[in-house]
Amino acid sequence: MDTARPELLPPGTLLGPWRLMHRAGRGAYGAVYRAVRVGQEAAGPVALKLSLYSREGRFEREAEVLSRVRHLGVPRLLDEGEWVGGPWRVAYPYLVMDWVEGQSLYRWARARSPNSSQILRLLAQLSRALQAVHEVHCLHRDVKGENVLVGPGGEAFLVDFGCGTYPEASPLTDTPLAPGTLPYRSPQALRHQWAHRNDGVHYKAGPEDDVYALGVTAYRLVTGMYPPPGTDLEARHGGRRGARPMRQPPHVLVPQVSPELSALIERMLAEAPAERGSARELADALEAAAASAGQEANLSLGSTEVLRPEPVMRPAPPNGWASVRAGLAGAALMGLLIWISTWRLPEGSWSAPAGVGQEDAGTVGVADASVSSESLATAVRSEDAEPPRDVLAWEMPKRPLAGQKRPPCKPHRETEIRGGCWGALLNAQPPCEDDGYEWSGKCFLPVAAKRRPDTSQYP
Template sequence: MQTPRAPELNPALLPPGTLVGSWRVLAWAGGGVHGAVYQAVPVNMERAPPGALKLALLPRDPRFAREVELLSRVHHPSLPRLRDSGIWQHPGGTLHPFFVMDWVDGAPLYDWAQRHLPSSQQVLRLLAQLARALQALHAQGCLHRDVKGDNVLVRHSDNLALLTDLGSGRYPDASTLTPGTLPPGTPAYRSPEACLFELQFFRNPQAHYSAQPTDDLYSLGVTAYRLVTGEYPEFCEPFRDEAGTWHLEGLASAAPIVLNPRVDVQLNALILRMLSLRPEQRGTAEELAEALEQAAQRSNPDSTRSLFVQETPLSEAPVERAGPPSHTRSWPLHLAAAAALLPLLVLGTWLGRESPLTFPQPPPALTQEAEEVHLDDGGTAGLGDEAVPASSVVAPPLSTPGGQTEDTLPEVLPGQRRPDAKGRCARPQQTPLNGGCWIKTALAREECETLKGSMFQGTCYLPVPPHERQPTSRPVHNP
């Protein structure tokens, strides 16, 4: 098979047969903002195990050198193994870095849960594997900085969880690549201390938050909470003291066991431990891994039954996520997203759609019982909506739009703006679709879901609110 000719080649969509270094592209496997992933095999070794070849979309992208450095420094079964790296020269002359990892035949975490309906025991084992991967990173002074469900693959052959996409990671003495108050990452998974820092210093261009291993553990807690409840945890509203310092009193969200009574008590306690507002209460990755492994070894009826109730056969249901869509209003997410999406976000609460998987309703007494239970879990006390003493951090809360699956037209939400009689929306950037006006964005599925948008044909659409915000710069005329 001949390599396609010249300037027609696009790093984001290379056709099969393209040569990249000593590798031959077999198929496109995915893509993101900075790179595309291909299944590839070594040239003249077609029967060799395939690799996952990640190619930079931008010439000389420094993020790729950072990911190669991280993968070369840390070796663990739950981290991808680096097989090769190099530079691919586009026929037009530009140089694009690439690297090759072992090919993982698996599914993203939330999609895997949708298919396999895991028990608390299985989730504990997966979380322990991820904690061990973080332990290996942290032992080398490295951080992942973007732990989330979309960056976890569960291998089909043995259900091993692998922590992928280290492009946002950091190792000692690495140069800073991303300007801004906060390091790269996904807003819904940011730690409370990072969000408070941004609230406190967002007007100071010289202030830069330095992520810590406990930030990775908090993100793992968000991943676990999202996995077992279908929702993202949210903080209480921040407040500022007389000295002007921002604080948080605790989590506003219910404990996982309140939202999903099938969650094992030990799993519930360990998730709350990871979500502690005080970083020191989360412990280390090694301590967390040991606690998760010990909990997984203790079998009881609650830990071995499925966490989810199957109401629609999987063969008939669209695979989008495990559990129902989130209805939370997480102010740190809105704060971090506001810089890019402020004109698009909606003030108010929008209801999502039901998912093929639902969670059993807790009995009336469960919430009270959960609040009264206390475990010796290394610093996390209580299973209910207990306030945790606070830290300090950054900006006022916003609210956002709805969510849905990817294979059907997005449904118009109550009060959403609609096209006029000629099928046109009020502004050029608004898209008429299925009787409503939408903002078409480049958000990934996870961020779209968190903002209660709708994925359709691989694109995120945010609903246009009924009344747009008034410009804050408009003069006020008093009568």
């Protein structure tokens, strides 16, 4: 159906020599389809990523990055082309990549409850993939759990290079930071964003930003929560009106985390870029730690279920006023992130059902973050898009979350549910996915309790 929108193409649609089998997911800039080459169906499926926007420059840049990188942990670029169609009969670029079979990182962890040794080996693989990217002078710029797939044998793949870049690439946005995901931004990126909020000077990201994002990914993987933002939000005023939350080392929050793993995660999150080390150095250190790990590294980390799904990476704003609105929204989200990052889920409140971890919780395969059911829950959605069939359900906790406000709740603004105060999302309908927790046919977010200022410092 040539008049269908790019994200709604039916099975059997031909894009050049490729026949679509079904849609695997949707992200901020593209829809991903499982496809086969006509006449070569026996060769197996591929991942075809079709742009949601005509003449999208990010696809050209992503193709260039993938064509430069050669590593088993990064999907190969197999083909690229254009599809002419949609309601306006315009050209939409597409990329064809290896089909990667696996689960998104955080979903894999929920199903498997890995130990420190397994996580050390997995992080070492991701560091090697980043090393391959950096050695050809490219950057990923959106390293996070949603952009990591873990195969049946524990092999890790770094996917979705839609934010990737290389030295000769021209900026595609007029904002200080390139599109990305806020909690994974480095301290240097956040400071630059504030310092240049009015003049739009672009931040020059480096390999150390990817390493920091890998540290955030690892921290969330083992603790179930984000570390506090990696910069002092009050420094812009030339003084301190309050102290930022202190980041607790992973082994303090989860005693089962081995000291070696905890120390390496702290290293990746170091304030000074030089202290983080290169991807190669980290891979060496992670591999050495995995090889010499003692018995304590074989302890399962248990359930470190996260409070909320991954934040949504929205498409870059097209104009100046949109940039201002996006900046204000980002500032609000940063405030929200500060108190969310200090939460800890009650012990056992997200225990895995019996049998989880005994068998595969479901696999996906593709070379884009938008393929998994977890990322489908956080992708930018179309109002008339088909609802995903295997979305991740966020059930209402049986008791209040740590840091959540307890009754009395504000009349007409907050709802008391299971001993906690919740705010209803008026424009969200179940399944809630990225729009909160479901209760009685509505979607809710937890209301944060008022907390005393944290006067401690970062270590």
